[in-house]
Amino acid sequence: MDSLDTICDAIREDFDRRTKVRDEALAQARQLTKHASLAIRAIHREEEGEAFEQLQAAKSIVQKLRQDLKDDADLYYSGYTQDAIKEYVEAELTVALIKDKPLPTPEMLGAEYATYLGGLAETLGELRRRCMDLLRPGYSKEVERLLLWMDDIFTQLITMDYPDAITQGLRRKTDLARGIVERTRADITVSFRQNELEDALGKLSQQLNNQDH
Numbered sequence: 001m002d003s004l005d006t007i008c009d010a011i012r013e014d015f016d017r018r019t020k021v022r023d024e025a026l027a028q029a030r031q032l033t034k035h036a037s038l039a040i041r042a043i044h045r046e047e048e049g050e051a052f053e054q055l056q057a058a059k060s061i062v063q064k065l066r067q068d069l070k071d072d073a074d075l076y077y078s079g080y081t082q083d084a085i086k087e088y089v090e091a092e093l094t095v096a097l098i099k100d101k102p103l104p105t106p107e108m109l110g111a112e113y114a115t116y117l118g119g120l121a122e123t124l125g126e127l128r129r130r131c132m133d134l135l136r137p138g139y140s141k142e143v144e145r146l147l148l149w150m151d152d153i154f155t156q157l158i159t160m161d162y163p164d165a166i167t168q169g170l171r172r173k174t175d176l177a178r179g180i181v182e183r184t185r186a187d188i189t190v191s192f193r194q195n196e197l198e199d200a201l202g203k204l205s206q207q208l209n210n211q212d213h
Contacts, residue, residue: 022075025065029084032061036084036091040126043095044133051095058088062110082115082168089119094126097149114168121157121173124150128184139191147188150181 039054062085069076089111096103106116127146134140157174160167 018072018075021068021072025069025075025081028061028065028068029080032058032065032084033087035061036087039091040094043098044126044129048099055088055092055095058091059109062088066110077112082112085109085111086115086118086122089116090122090126093120093123097123097127097146098130100145114166114170117157117160117170118168118173120153121170121177124153124177124180128180131184131188135187135191139188143188143191147181147185150184154178154181 035054035058039051039058042048042051042054065076065081065085069081075081089106089109092104092109095101106113109116111119127150131143131146134143134146154174154177157170157177160170160174162170164171
């Protein structure tokens with residue numbers, strides 16, 4: 001009985017420690033998600049300085065999570081931790097793509113490969129949002145650059161034909177990405193044709209005015 005008491009006391013001690021570590025990691029994950037969301041919101045509002053401040057704060061949390069959970073790999077690789085890091089990756093990549101800067105690597109972001117690809121896939125929704133914002137006042141050449149990136153990202157994603165256990169459900173995200181890219185291409189094409197039509201009508205109107213004079 002004494003031996004069992006000793007064993008169970010040791011187990012409880014470990015569980016108490018791990019519960020505390022888990023609770024702290026959950027709080028950090030929530031803060032990480034918040035910073036990532038604020039960074040994306042800021043870049044869509046053209047608030048570049050705010051976006052980079054939020055990304056820096058998020059990066060510090062990622063580093064702390066890796067340090068705090070280095071002895072608890074199961075907690076580090078748990079859903080809530082990796083989901084939060086994926087949101088951070090999405091924010092970093094979205095800001096880089098919108099600002100036309102080099103893409104940070106998984107190693108630079110401290111992200112596992114599957115988590116990085118999950119964040120990369122979700123940037124497509126933010127790039128579509130950016131394209132729609134740019135098209136609102138009329139056609140913009142910038143959307144062509146963003147659409148090219150969307151095509152490149154999707155092309156890479158569909159080559160990641162591995163089991164979901166390896167990619168953390170990337171296949172489903174890729175299926176959704178296809179529709180996002182196709183809708184964006186269609187919207188850009190309509191805007192481009194509308195722009196051409198308006199230019200043609202403007203030239204015709206000018207010609208008619210010149211003939212009248």
